[in-house]
Amino acid sequence: MEATEITSSSNERLKRWKRIVSSPRHLRRERATLAEGFHLAMATRDARFPVNAILLRADCPEEASRLAREVFDETASQGRAPRLFVIDPPLYEGIAPVEAGSGIMLEVALPGEPDRASLRGRDALYLDGVQDAGNAGTLIRTAVASGVRVIAASRKTACLWSPKVIRAAMGAHFGATVLGGVEPGELKALFGARNLAADARGGRDIWAEKGWEKGPTVWMMGAEGPGLSDAALEAADLRLYIPIEPETESLNVGAAAAVCLFEQRRRRLAR
Amino acid sequence: MEATEITSSSNERLKRWKRIVSSPRHLRRERATLAEGFHLAMATRDARFPVNAILLRADCPEEASRLAREVFDETASQGRAPRLFVIDPPLYEGIAPVEAGSGIMLEVALPGEPDRASLRGRDALYLDGVQDAGNAGTLIRTAVASGVRVIAASRKTACLWSPKVIRAAMGAHFGATVLGGVEPGELKALFGARNLAADARGGRDIWAEKGWEKGPTVWMMGAEGPGLSDAALEAADLRLYIPIEPETESLNVGAAAAVCLFEQRRRRLAR
Numbered sequence: 001m002e003a004t005e006i007t008s009s010s011n012e013r014l015k016r017w018k019r020i021v022s023s024p025r026h027l028r029r030e031r032a033t034l035a036e037g038f039h040l041a042m043a044t045r046d047a048r049f050p051v052n053a054i055l056l057r058a059d060c061p062e063e064a065s066r067l068a069r070e071v072f073d074e075t076a077s078q079g080r081a082p083r084l085f086v087i088d089p090p091l092y093e094g095i096a097p098v099e100a101g102s103g104i105m106l107e108v109a110l111p112g113e114p115d116r117a118s119l120r121g122r123d124a125l126y127l128d129g130v131q132d133a134g135n136a137g138t139l140i141r142t143a144v145a146s147g148v149r150v151i152a153a154s155r156k157t158a159c160l161w162s163p164k165v166i167r168a169a170m171g172a173h174f175g176a177t178v179l180g181g182v183e184p185g186e187l188k189a190l191f192g193a194r195n196l197a198a199d200a201r202g203g204r205d206i207w208a209e210k211g212w213e214k215g216p217t218v219w220m221m222g223a224e225g226p227g228l229s230d231a232a233l234e235a236a237d238l239r240l241y242i243p244i245e246p247e248t249e250s251l252n253v254g255a256a257a258a259v260c261l262f263e264q265r266r267r268r269l270a271r
Numbered sequence: 272m273e274a275t276e277i278t279s280s281s282n283e284r285l286k287r288w289k290r291i292v293s294s295p296r297h298l299r300r301e302r303a304t305l306a307e308g309f310h311l312a313m314a315t316r317d318a319r320f321p322v323n324a325i326l327l328r329a330d331c332p333e334e335a336s337r338l339a340r341e342v343f344d345e346t347a348s349q350g351r352a353p354r355l356f357v358i359d360p361p362l363y364e365g366i367a368p369v370e371a372g373s374g375i376m377l378e379v380a381l382p383g384e385p386d387r388a389s390l391r392g393r394d395a396l397y398l399d400g401v402q403d404a405g406n407a408g409t410l411i412r413t414a415v416a417s418g419v420r421v422i423a424a425s426r427k428t429a430c431l432w433s434p435k436v437i438r439a440a441m442g443a444h445f446g447a448t449v450l451g452g453v454e455p456g457e458l459k460a461l462f463g464a465r466n467l468a469a470d471a472r473g474g475r476d477i478w479a480e481k482g483w484e485k486g487p488t489v490w491m492m493g494a495e496g497p498g499l500s501d502a503a504l505e506a507a508d509l510r511l512y513i514p515i516e517p518e519t520e521s522l523n524v525g526a527a528a529a530v531c532l533f534e535q536r537r538r539r540l541a542r
Contacts, residue, residue: 141526249441252412266534
């Protein structure tokens with residue numbers, strides 16, 4: 001397992017990772033992203049996700065080097081040969097999605113576009129303009145934990161494969177089908193499911209309304225503040241609200257999605 | 272409404288705000304905190320919360336100056352005279368809890384310690400070592416929206432009155448009783464309620480288990496990663512888990528709390 005040291009900010013590979021971190025356009029063009037931290041590196045290994053490169057911070061703990069070796073061996077057993085890079089700490093921190101990262105980061109290849117025909121009849125979560133990467137990642141994690149394994153997003157939503165979203169989703173990407181650039185008007189043709197709008201401004205009481213959990217659903221969640229766009233509300237078959245305390249305004253989008261997706265799960269498990 | 276300009280980083284008031292932002296100990300000693308942004312300033316005004324000072328960024332939008340005037344008038348009508356400060360943008364950003372804040376910030380006085388006798392028999396949320404300020408704030412917001420208006424926290428939890436927690440809670444503090452420095456072993460004497468542990472590692476199925484929502488409850492939530500401490504698990508009357516998909520690990524603490532607190536609300540509204 002030979003390592004290449006990176007000690008200069010003008011290193012071409014480092015510049016490429018910087019572009020991947022800072023620009024969804026570059027990320028898509030390179031078809032690669034970065035997964036930082038022990039937990040994500042282990043999740044990547046366990047999911048046998050294709051690893052292009054292993055990045056270690058030069059002063060990383062022994063534990064990180066050991067994990068790098070395991071990821072290398074696992075990847076090699078799949079007939080790939082990931083490159084290993086040992087990176088000067090300030091340069092490593094410059095590309096890590098969180099401050100004081102744990103010292104190991106993997107460059108992973110993005111999966112190809114999902115076969116759209118395979119999406120019909122599946123449950124999905126749809127993110128309509130959720131720009132905050134941490135929120136988007138938490139939403140993916142919550143959806144997968146609730147059994148909803150397809151996550152689609154509008155163009156205005158954060159790039160779902162960005163390193164910050166991956167970090168917040170804690171490995172949920174590896175058990176999910178993720179697709180971006182989907183507008184609300186396309187949902188019906190894509191999924192053929194019941195479009196449910198989580199709408200703090202009105203509609204039916206999610207707990208009192210019966211039967212919405214039957215058959216496949218697409219739960220649509222809007223951004224903090226503005227909520228769902230007009231296009232999303234038009235595409236909805238049903239608008240549902242969570243009965244919160246009257247004088248409180250709304251829930252954080254991650255909390256609202258947890259309530260909706262787990263109410264769906266509760267109802268289905270009870271059947 | 273006379274304004275004092277602050278243009279130097281060695282200004283004594285600025286240094287005091289910096290201490291409040293960076294140290295919970297100073298925040299408690301000064302009995303004051305900072306609420307940044309339009310939304311929070313409006314929530315503070317609507318809640319008639321005591322405002323010590325109004326801070327405007329020198330290049331703030333017209334909207335922020337107008338709101339400053341409204342907050343000033345509202346506070347004056349309560350017989351107080353808040354001071355107004357206009358602060359150089361880089362100095363303002365140095366004390367704002369978020370990047371690119373909206374240009375208005377209020378120094379508010381912390382409420383006194385709640386009368387402990389008044390807490391008996393009330394529902395509460397208990398945060399056991401939740402160190403991330405964003406998570407702690409979201410948890411307060413979720414609790415209040417679910418009708419749980421007392422939030423208690425262990426010493427290892429983020430200071431619930433820190434500007435970052437206040438920012439993430441979006442004004443929920445103003446409708447809540449918040450108290451820190453409470454250890455799990457004290458919960459029973461303080462609340463006399465049923466202590467419910469949200470525990471990903473075991474216990475009973477939150478949906479299958481009957482009756483736990485009856486009478487007052489204290490929902491205990493642990494930190495991301497470690498979960499509830501041994502002391503919290505020992506103090507629990509009942510451990511409940513959310514049945515997530517088998518191969519997923521856990522939910523984000525904010526999502527888990529939303530599921531638990533809103534399942535409690537759903538059951539109570541259905542009775």
